[in-house]
Amino acid sequence: xxxxxxxxxxxxxxxxxxxxxxxxxxxxxxxxxxxxxxxxxxxxxxxxxxxxxxxxxxxxxxxxxxxxxxxxxxxxxxxxxxxxxxxxxxxxxxxxxxxxxxxxxxxxxxxxxxxxxxxxxxxxxxxxxxxxxxxxxxxxxxxxxxxxxxxxxxxxxxxxxxxxxxxxxxxxxxxxxxxxxxxxxxxxxxxxxxxxxxxxxxxxxxxxxxxxxxxxxxxxxxxxxxxxxxxxxxxxxxxxxxxxxxxxxxxxxxxxxxxxxxxxxxxxxxxxxxxxxxxxxxxxxxxxxxxxxxx
Amino acid sequence: xxxxxxxxxxxxxxxxxxxxxxxxxxxxxxxxxxxxxxxxxxxxxxxxxxxxxxxxxxxxxxxxxxxxxxxxxxxxxxxxxxxxxxxxxxxxxxxxxxxxxxxxxxxxxxxxxxxxxxxxxxxxxxxxxxxxxxxxxxxxxxxxxxxxxxxxxxxxxxxxxxxxxxxxxxxxxxxxxxxxxxxxxxxxxxxxxxxxxxxxxxxxxxxxxxxxxxxxxxxxxxxxxxxxxxxxxxxxxxxxxxxxxxxxxxxxxxxxxxxxxxxxxxxxxxxxxxxxxxxxxxxxxxxxxxxxxxxxxxxxxxxxxxxxxxxxxxxxxxxxxxxxxx
Numbered sequence: 001x002x003x004x005x006x007x008x009x010x011x012x013x014x015x016x017x018x019x020x021x022x023x024x025x026x027x028x029x030x031x032x033x034x035x036x037x038x039x040x041x042x043x044x045x046x047x048x049x050x051x052x053x054x055x056x057x058x059x060x061x062x063x064x065x066x067x068x069x070x071x072x073x074x075x076x077x078x079x080x081x082x083x084x085x086x087x088x089x090x091x092x093x094x095x096x097x098x099x100x101x102x103x104x105x106x107x108x109x110x111x112x113x114x115x116x117x118x119x120x121x122x123x124x125x126x127x128x129x130x131x132x133x134x135x136x137x138x139x140x141x142x143x144x145x146x147x148x149x150x151x152x153x154x155x156x157x158x159x160x161x162x163x164x165x166x167x168x169x170x171x172x173x174x175x176x177x178x179x180x181x182x183x184x185x186x187x188x189x190x191x192x193x194x195x196x197x198x199x200x201x202x203x204x205x206x207x208x209x210x211x212x213x214x215x216x217x218x219x220x221x222x223x224x225x226x227x228x229x230x231x232x233x234x235x236x237x238x239x240x241x242x243x244x245x246x247x248x249x250x251x252x253x254x255x256x257x258x259x260x261x262x263x264x265x266x267x268x269x270x271x272x273x274x275x276x277x278x279x280x281x282x283x284x285x286x287x288x289x290x291x292x293x294x295x
Numbered sequence: 296x297x298x299x300x301x302x303x304x305x306x307x308x309x310x311x312x313x314x315x316x317x318x319x320x321x322x323x324x325x326x327x328x329x330x331x332x333x334x335x336x337x338x339x340x341x342x343x344x345x346x347x348x349x350x351x352x353x354x355x356x357x358x359x360x361x362x363x364x365x366x367x368x369x370x371x372x373x374x375x376x377x378x379x380x381x382x383x384x385x386x387x388x389x390x391x392x393x394x395x396x397x398x399x400x401x402x403x404x405x406x407x408x409x410x411x412x413x414x415x416x417x418x419x420x421x422x423x424x425x426x427x428x429x430x431x432x433x434x435x436x437x438x439x440x441x442x443x444x445x446x447x448x449x450x451x452x453x454x455x456x457x458x459x460x461x462x463x464x465x466x467x468x469x470x471x472x473x474x475x476x477x478x479x480x481x482x483x484x485x486x487x488x489x490x491x492x493x494x495x496x497x498x499x500x501x502x503x504x505x506x507x508x509x510x511x512x513x514x515x516x517x518x519x520x521x522x523x524x525x526x527x528x529x530x531x532x533x534x535x536x537x538x539x540x541x542x543x544x545x546x547x548x549x550x551x552x553x554x555x556x557x558x559x560x561x562x563x564x565x566x567x568x569x570x571x572x573x574x575x576x577x578x579x580x581x582x583x584x585x586x587x588x589x590x591x592x593x594x595x596x597x598x599x600x601x602x603x604x605x606x607x608x609x610x611x612x613x614x615x616x617x618x619x620x621x
Binding site for chain 2: 027030031033035037038041042045047120121122123124125126127
């Protein structure tokens, strides 16, 4: 019976020295893909999650095309029917705006998972560092294909056309996906830092939303007053919109001699932003995520 | 004997700002045994589990799980453990089969093997019929069983179960206990937390009673019970007229005044010598030719143990209390 008495820890035995185990090769790509498939199943089971990628872009195209269509004059196209020019001008901008909004969707999915403890399960598994966020990134990139396709179709129906060659058009679509990838990492950082879905909504509306309007998204920058115009000219949303217009051969404000470098070289300028955003946000997001979940 | 220790924690302290969640806990779980961490809400049970499963860094102290330091080799630890967190963390939008397959794949099983493993586990946990149903429509008991199945996907050496039956109805709880008992038969080491004394008593070899982040008692159910004054011997006599006579025999044998309860014709006295006293009482009753309806050696319930232990912590200093148990 003495064996069952209360343990006295008068002389504690030393902790067993840690074994050094072999480090199995870590399949970041594999793990991320497994988790990305989960994200895709979520979208399939809860299609209302996709409304920001389906109904919203279509609605925006139709609204802006028909409500603002006749009112906004694109410089350099005086004489051509305003509405027709604007609809083609609009497409580059509205696609850019929708791609910026992908940040919001990514942030929400991460915030929701943190709320409902799914994250704890992943964290207790021997998966590659960054695989969870990588999985979100892949799922969200695939999700982005949906609005890109839907907007292309809707645009076509209201009279938008690709008036350039195949190479330029492919480059335009490539640029869209690259930009969406960058924005998804912005969203990851937001979701990892903020944590709650409510917080994400608030912060996203305060930052992402104005960013898409302080740009050539809907209105040519040439018509904006002083400081606003300068901000818009250096805003990557402007240069993405302009890049898409240029690559699709759509109407765009002609570049003037005094325009800043960003306006003169929109594709290059946008690419620099994409690289910088991913290089900064991805590691920060992964760090914030790991730190937050080992509180 | 340190080689046979599966889980060892030393001086584990966890502070969240000013709040002390763990105030220096030692835990040592031999391989193949079950340790229950028993305590009320907010006692620090979940914090302890999160530290031992490398989900949380201790503010002070060190933990070695499956031979690896949780702080420096968390991945090696994760590869060898299964965790069923307090809220079932299976994905409600996925089916049972999809959930298990995903987790198996994240344990680096090839896809086909993962699927087969998922099917086998669903079968084993009586969830085969619900394999292709979205988990969101599972009952609480089914969800817990799936969660448990998920922790077993990679044949872990050590299982951590954080309140595995909290919120389940008695039937679902009994079903889960049966599942756990089959696991015990396979020699898996288990650390489980619970608020239910019955659960700890039924499943665990060792019990750690925690309150306010400190271990206030440890031992098996029997030794914990003994701490609150040993066993009780109870006699129920057939003839109410002879109850006082029986009480006198009890008092004489145990050396403690017997408590008489007339309506149920019973007399009870605490006994330090337990079975020895019981035999003496039985002999004395026979010699006196005193007919008895019931004669029993009853342990105090774990509830009584727990109330005694945690009741006193409200007044006494923790160190004082621990000292009194040594």
